[in-house]
Amino acid sequence: MPPIPDAPVPDAPVPDAPVAAVPAGAASWRAGLAALAAGAPAAAVPLLQAAVAAGEGGGLAALNLGLALMQLGRLAEAVPALEAAARALPAHAEPPFRLATIAGLRGEAGRAEALFRRALACDPGHVPALAALAALDEEAGRIAAAAAGISAARALDPDEPELDVAAARLALRQGDLPETIRRAEAVLARRPAHAGAARLLAEALLREAGEEQALRALAGRAAADPAAAGWALAAAGIHAAAGRPAAALAELRAAAALAPEETEIQAALGLALADAGRGQEAEPLLRAAIAARPTDLDLRNRLATVLWKQHRLCAMLEVLEAAVADFGPQPILLMNRALALNALGEQASALEAAEAAVAHPAGGPAALMTRMSVLPYQGDAAALLAAARAVGDRLGPAAPPPARPRDPDRPLRIGLLSGGLGQHPVGWLTLAGLEALPEPEFELLAYSLKPRQDAMAARFRARCALWREVAALDDAVLAARMAADGIDILLDLGGYGDGGRPGLVPRKPAPVIVKWVGMQNASMGLDGLDWMLTDQWETPSGYERFYTERLLRLPDGYVCYAPPPAAPEVVPLPALARGHITFGCFNNLAKVTPRVLDAWARILAALPEARLVLRTHALGERATATRVRDRLARHGLPSDRVALEGGVPHQALLAAYGGIDIALDPFPYTGGLTVCEALWMGVPVVTLAGDSFCGRHALSHLSNTGLADWAAADEAAYVALAIDRARDLPGLAALRAGLRARVAASPLTDAPRFGRALSAALRRAWRNWCDTATPL
Incomplete structure (x- = not known):
C-alpha cells in the first residue's frame, strides 16, 4: 500500500488544556508542548521523553512524543510512544489515528484500516480518519465507499482543500473530467501552488481536450494569473506525459521560482532533475524536501536512486537502511537495497534482500525481476532459468501477435528497444552490425528509453527511419504504439537491467521478439520472447535446456564490436x-x-x-x-x-x-x-x-x-x-x-560480415513465423 494520498493529517500538538493551564510543576511537559507548538519537534522530543519518564502529562505526553517523532520521520520510534498513549487514553481518537497513519506508510493496509476505524469509533467526526479511510477504499478500488467517505468528511469540514483534491481524484477515476477540472481549479484558486490539484488538472485537461488544447487552456489561465505556480505545474505534467522532459523541467523551474516556499514543488523539481540525469542539482532539493516531509517514502527512495546514478553506493545504502528502519521492509526499499549491495560486490546479502522482496506480499513482478538482476552474479544457468520462469509465470501468457502480412521475403521493420542507444555497452556492441544491415531489406525504428546526445547516438539516429523517446510511456501504451508502427521484429536490448521493459514482452507488440545484448545474461523466461540471439560459444549444442527461448545462433560471435576511432595507441608491455x-x-x-x-x-x-x-x-x-x-x-x-x-x-x-x-x-x-x-x-x-x-x-x-x-x-x-x-x-x-x-x-x-550474418538470422526468424503463423 502506498502512503495515504493527500489525506489531511493535523500536526499540531494535542494538549489537555491551553498551554498556560499546564501545572507549574510539569516543566518538561510544558516545555516540550511549547517546542512542538513552535514547530520545533527535534527540540520537543527530549523534553517529552523526560515528561513521559517523570509521569508528567499522562497519556498526552506520550501522544505528543509520538507526534514529534512522526514529524521527524522517526516512525519506528514513534510507535511505542503512540501505543503507550493508546493504552492510557483508550477513548481518544488520536493515538489509533497516528498508529494507523504509520501502518499506512509502512504498507500495512489491513492494520491501517482497523486502526482508522478504531479512531472513528472514538470520534465519529474525526475528519482526517474519514479521509484516510476513503483513501484506502480508493486504493482498493472501492470507489463508492471512497466517495461516501469523502462526502462525510467534507460535510464536517467543507473548507479543507485536501478533501476537494480527494474528490477531484475520485471524479477523474470515474471519468468525470468536467467535475475533476472544476474541483482542481477551485483548490488552485485558494492555494495557487497546490501540486496535487495541478497534477489532476493536467491529466483531466489532457484527456478532455488533447495535448495542444490543454496547453493552450493552461497558457490562458497563466496569462490571467501569472503569479500562480499551479498552471506551470499542470503544464509540466502535460509535457512529461507527452515525453518532453526538457519542457516539463522548464515549467517546474518556473513553478519553483513562483513558489519557492512550497516543499512539494521543490520536491517535484528535484525528481525531474533526477530523471534528467542531473543528480548533483537534484540531491540538495530532495534532501531539503525530505527534511520537510520525512514521512514521504517516495522522496527517500528517489534520493537513493540519485545516489545510485552517481555511483555513491554507501551513501545510497545509508538512505535505504534509514528508510527501512522508519517504513519497514517495504519491497521497493528491499529491491533497491539488493541492487546497492550487489553493486558493492556483496552478492549474497544482495540476493537475501531480493528474496525478502519476493517473499513480501506486495513484492509482485518487480521483486522477481530484481532477483533476476542480482542472481546472474552468483547463480548458474539452472538457477537462472528457474528464476526467469518465475517471472514468466507471474506475467502470464503472451497476447496474440499483431497482424502482419505473411510474406517471408518482404522488407522488414525492426524495432530497437533500449536505454543504451548511444555510448553505452549496447551501442558499442550492436551499432556497427545494425548499420551494416541492408537498408532496402531492414528499416530500423528506435524506441529509446533514455535520451542520449553523443556521437554514437547520432549514428543510431541516422540509421533509424523512426525515433521515439518512450521512457514516459507505460508498457500498454508503448506496446500499442509499436503495434501501430508496424514492427515485424522487436530486438529487446534491455532485459532485466536498469530501464529495461520485460513487462512489454508478453504484450506481444511484434510478431517476433528477439533478445540481444543489454543485460543478456540468461534466459528471460517470458512467454512471447521467441529467440535468443547467440553463437556457438555462448550456447553450445545441448545448452537449449537452459532457455525458454529458441536459440538463434550466428556463425561467428553474437556481437559486433565498434572500436572507438580515437582510442589511444597500444603501448609496450x-x-x-x-x-x-x-x-x-x-x-x-x-x-x-x-x-x-x-x-x-x-x-x-x-x-x-x-x-x-x-x-x-x-x-x-x-x-x-x-x-x-x-x-x-x-x-x-x-x-x-x-x-x-x-x-x-x-x-x-x-x-x-x-x-x-x-x-x-x-x-x-x-x-x-x-x-x-x-x-x-x-x-x-x-x-x-x-x-x-x-x-x-x-x-x-x-x-x-x-x-x-x-x-x-x-x-x-x-x-x-x-x-x-x-x-x-x-x-x-x-x-x-x-x-x-x-x-x-x-x-x-568485421561489420559487413556481421551484418550479413545478422540479416540472415533475422530473416530466418521471420520466415519461421510466416511458416507457423495462422494465415491472415
Whole structure:
C-alpha cells in the first residue's frame, strides 16, 4: 500500500488544556508542548521523553512524543510512544489515528484500516480518519465507499482543500473530467501552488481536450494569473506525459521560482532533475524536501536512486537502511537495497534482500525481476532459468501477435528497444552490425528509453527511419504504439537491467521478439520472447535446456564490436620496464565475487612481485573503497599490492590499459565490453567459462579473435593459466604488439560480415513465423 494520498493529517500538538493551564510543576511537559507548538519537534522530543519518564502529562505526553517523532520521520520510534498513549487514553481518537497513519506508510493496509476505524469509533467526526479511510477504499478500488467517505468528511469540514483534491481524484477515476477540472481549479484558486490539484488538472485537461488544447487552456489561465505556480505545474505534467522532459523541467523551474516556499514543488523539481540525469542539482532539493516531509517514502527512495546514478553506493545504502528502519521492509526499499549491495560486490546479502522482496506480499513482478538482476552474479544457468520462469509465470501468457502480412521475403521493420542507444555497452556492441544491415531489406525504428546526445547516438539516429523517446510511456501504451508502427521484429536490448521493459514482452507488440545484448545474461523466461540471439560459444549444442527461448545462433560471435576511432595507441608491455606483472580488472564490483577474490589471492601469492589494479566508478566513493579494501583483506589480498581506482572518462579508461599487462576477468558473470576494450588496447584476458550466458561472454569474444586458449574451465585452471602467462614476458610482449591488428582482422569487428550474418538470422526468424503463423 502506498502512503495515504493527500489525506489531511493535523500536526499540531494535542494538549489537555491551553498551554498556560499546564501545572507549574510539569516543566518538561510544558516545555516540550511549547517546542512542538513552535514547530520545533527535534527540540520537543527530549523534553517529552523526560515528561513521559517523570509521569508528567499522562497519556498526552506520550501522544505528543509520538507526534514529534512522526514529524521527524522517526516512525519506528514513534510507535511505542503512540501505543503507550493508546493504552492510557483508550477513548481518544488520536493515538489509533497516528498508529494507523504509520501502518499506512509502512504498507500495512489491513492494520491501517482497523486502526482508522478504531479512531472513528472514538470520534465519529474525526475528519482526517474519514479521509484516510476513503483513501484506502480508493486504493482498493472501492470507489463508492471512497466517495461516501469523502462526502462525510467534507460535510464536517467543507473548507479543507485536501478533501476537494480527494474528490477531484475520485471524479477523474470515474471519468468525470468536467467535475475533476472544476474541483482542481477551485483548490488552485485558494492555494495557487497546490501540486496535487495541478497534477489532476493536467491529466483531466489532457484527456478532455488533447495535448495542444490543454496547453493552450493552461497558457490562458497563466496569462490571467501569472503569479500562480499551479498552471506551470499542470503544464509540466502535460509535457512529461507527452515525453518532453526538457519542457516539463522548464515549467517546474518556473513553478519553483513562483513558489519557492512550497516543499512539494521543490520536491517535484528535484525528481525531474533526477530523471534528467542531473543528480548533483537534484540531491540538495530532495534532501531539503525530505527534511520537510520525512514521512514521504517516495522522496527517500528517489534520493537513493540519485545516489545510485552517481555511483555513491554507501551513501545510497545509508538512505535505504534509514528508510527501512522508519517504513519497514517495504519491497521497493528491499529491491533497491539488493541492487546497492550487489553493486558493492556483496552478492549474497544482495540476493537475501531480493528474496525478502519476493517473499513480501506486495513484492509482485518487480521483486522477481530484481532477483533476476542480482542472481546472474552468483547463480548458474539452472538457477537462472528457474528464476526467469518465475517471472514468466507471474506475467502470464503472451497476447496474440499483431497482424502482419505473411510474406517471408518482404522488407522488414525492426524495432530497437533500449536505454543504451548511444555510448553505452549496447551501442558499442550492436551499432556497427545494425548499420551494416541492408537498408532496402531492414528499416530500423528506435524506441529509446533514455535520451542520449553523443556521437554514437547520432549514428543510431541516422540509421533509424523512426525515433521515439518512450521512457514516459507505460508498457500498454508503448506496446500499442509499436503495434501501430508496424514492427515485424522487436530486438529487446534491455532485459532485466536498469530501464529495461520485460513487462512489454508478453504484450506481444511484434510478431517476433528477439533478445540481444543489454543485460543478456540468461534466459528471460517470458512467454512471447521467441529467440535468443547467440553463437556457438555462448550456447553450445545441448545448452537449449537452459532457455525458454529458441536459440538463434550466428556463425561467428553474437556481437559486433565498434572500436572507438580515437582510442589511444597500444603501448609496450609495462612489465618490461617495471620488472613485474600488473594485472587489472576494470569491471563493476558486482562481478567481483568471493570466488574471484580467492582466485586472485592465490595468483598474487604465487607471484610475489605482481600487482593488481581494480578500476570502476564506485571506487571513487571513499566509503565504498574502504569497504572493498576490508573485503579484499579478508580474502588474503595484500593491500599494498592492490590499487583501487575510481572511474574516469572513456578515453582515459582506455589509456589506463597502458599500465596493465594481463586482464583478470571475473566470474561467474564475465566481462563483455570490457573484454573487447582490453583486447583492443593490447591486453589479453584470462577468463573462466561457466554455463550461463553471462558466464561465457568473454569466451565468445576471445574465441572470435582466436584466443580461446586464454579461457579456463575451472578455478584451478584459471589460477594456473594466469600464473603461467604472467611468467612468459616475451610471449606477452609479442602478443600485445600485434593484438589490435589481430582484433581488427577478426570477425569481432568485421561489420559487413556481421551484418550479413545478422540479416540472415533475422530473416530466418521471420520466415519461421510466416511458416507457423495462422494465415491472415
